[in-house]
Amino acid sequence: MDAQTVVELSGMTKRYGGVTAVRDLSFSVRRGEFFSILGPSGCGKSTTLRTIAGFESVSEGSIELNGTNITDTPAHQRETGMVFQGYALFPHKTVGENVGFGLKMDGVPQSERENRVTDMLATVNLDGFEQRMPSELSGGQQQRVALARALVIEPSVLLLDEPLAALDLQLRQDMRLELQRIQDRLDITTIYVTHDQEEALSMSDRILVLDSGKSQQIDTPRQLYNNPNNQFVADFIGEANVLQTRFKSADKNVIQLEPEFSSMETVSVMENGFEGSAFSQGEQVYLNIRPEDIDIHPLHESPGDGLTAEITNKTFIGKTTQFVAAVGDGQEILAEASGLAAQQSIDTGDMVSLTWSRDDCTVIGGHAWVLSNHAGGQRIHMNSLVSQSKHGSSDGHHTFHSYNSSLGSSG
Numbered sequence: 001m002d003a004q005t006v007v008e009l010s011g012m013t014k015r016y017g018g019v020t021a022v023r024d025l026s027f028s029v030r031r032g033e034f035f036s037i038l039g040p041s042g043c044g045k046s047t048t049l050r051t052i053a054g055f056e057s058v059s060e061g062s063i064e065l066n067g068t069n070i071t072d073t074p075a076h077q078r079e080t081g082m083v084f085q086g087y088a089l090f091p092h093k094t095v096g097e098n099v100g101f102g103l104k105m106d107g108v109p110q111s112e113r114e115n116r117v118t119d120m121l122a123t124v125n126l127d128g129f130e131q132r133m134p135s136e137l138s139g140g141q142q143q144r145v146a147l148a149r150a151l152v153i154e155p156s157v158l159l160l161d162e163p164l165a166a167l168d169l170q171l172r173q174d175m176r177l178e179l180q181r182i183q184d185r186l187d188i189t190t191i192y193v194t195h196d197q198e199e200a201l202s203m204s205d206r207i208l209v210l211d212s213g214k215s216q217q218i219d220t221p222r223q224l225y226n227n228p229n230n231q232f233v234a235d236f237i238g239e240a241n242v243l244q245t246r247f248k249s250a251d252k253n254v255i256q257l258e259p260e261f262s263s264m265e266t267v268s269v270m271e272n273g274f275e276g277s278a279f280s281q282g283e284q285v286y287l288n289i290r291p292e293d294i295d296i297h298p299l300h301e302s303p304g305d306g307l308t309a310e311i312t313n314k315t316f317i318g319k320t321t322q323f324v325a326a327v328g329d330g331q332e333i334l335a336e337a338s339g340l341a342a343q344q345s346i347d348t349g350d351m352v353s354l355t356w357s358r359d360d361c362t363v364i365g366g367h368a369w370v371l372s373n374h375a376g377g378q379r380i381h382m383n384s385l386v387s388q389s390k391h392g393s394s395d396g397h398h399t400f401h402s403y404n405s406s407l408g409s410s411g
């Protein structure tokens, strides 16, 4: 464990009777890092956090804090501060007594205690609230008190379990910024549990994506979004189109796919340094494209490149317009256009051509997401989805064979 590592989980498994809540989980969190654990309800986020806090024992594996094995250390002897979704303030104690509770337990003298409580209340923007009762505070204010209570003991790591979930949208967004400001200012190592991808993407240095108790990917928000390891991550982080297709062949830097979603016979994809061994011929793979990366052109205006599709739905959602487009085999593609041109010129029932640029799609192995260890795995980054050949075959099918230009117009 290097000096910058504050928390390290190694092969942590947690079982409740016959239920395995977390399976063989390993990750480390660096000093000052804002690290989020993201996943759907029931995936094991809280359980993971609670084992770090010491509220749950682990079934297998170990947990280290600042280089010390704390796997069997009682919760109150761990240097962790935890904030829960429901605040868990003492209702009959004042704000000051709530915040100072941990210090009192630690035997910190009263005058020092009062100073530290006052300072911490100022940090969370609750100056002068010492004598208030929790019932006299709004939800957001109660959450700040809970945060101050966790921070005042100067923990090695701050553990936050969906701390904003009980707040309404506006307050949640304000508190997000507030939390980031405090975390940044105190430079405190933070582990943040949430099921809200927007929250995780906007606040975190790195994110661990969990599904069914298993790690799916640990990466920066940008990497998770642009280079998901597997289908689960691609679906869970942002919106992704997932088109089922088959791997045909690979030669040097070019991958050939046999799309079942269009009349085209082959799609070629360029990849730097592709080894050609990741997939076998005929294997089912998935082509991923984000809605915002797709360009829509009326078919009659398109130069002939791209996927032909019919618009089945058009929804104006403020900044952008979402289009649902059905391709050859009935699979639907979601495309999002921010420009006025597409919003005004394309309607439900129109035939369109969908294009995207060379950097914007990925191919993921069909079964990659079922495996427990995805490191490396079957992920392939694609740099180019190539343009359609102008020389269609006699039955009207087209062949993709060039990879010098992208399918999209912008490549």
Ligand code: ADP
Pocket: 016, 019, 020, 021, 039, 040, 041, 042, 043, 044, 045, 046, 047, 048
């Ligand atoms: P999350 O925080 O991601 O919503 P949890 O960590 O709370 O998920 O739960 C993970 C799994 O472990 C779930 O299937 C849940 O039902 C189970 N679980 C959690 N706590 C207990 C418990 N005390 N006893 C039995 N099963 C539990």
